[in-house]
Amino acid sequence: MEHTKAYQEFKKNGNTKFVRYSEGAEMYHMGVSKFMQMAKDAKAIYKLGQLVLVNLKIFDEYLETFHIVDDEFYK
Template sequence: MEHTKAYQEFKKNGNTKFVRYSEGAEMYHMSVSKFMQMAKDAKAIYKLGQLVLVNLKIFDEYIETSYISFFEFTQNLKRSHRLFIHKYRYFSF
């Protein structure tokens, strides 16, 4: 995954463990609302009063396990289509 300069600076300084919503959204090239929703789904949120931080290690693991790449999706689709054709020789979609 390609990251922005902000992420690379965080990584250089060793401060990659926690970020705020706006910083994380910039790092992952997504809207703040989408980043907030995915962080909540990943259970990577830490609330300290009104400050909310996202644990990037948990967030990265969530992305890697929950979202498959488009290539993997198409390969799985082709494989399942071949199995369906093989099982039911006359049917195709």
């Protein structure tokens, strides 16, 4: 997958990267509507006329808030 390679490169370099909804949904292996809602909740959306981009750095920070660290969850 080309998008997955691009995402891995982004993570390695730590560069700010902007993607469209469809690209981001593919990168994170989720549906487009779910990615759109999470990007909105994360306040990671940039709108340039008709073009909408999502800042992956902001999105990743938001996604980390869902990290489950409770050992009891895994039992």
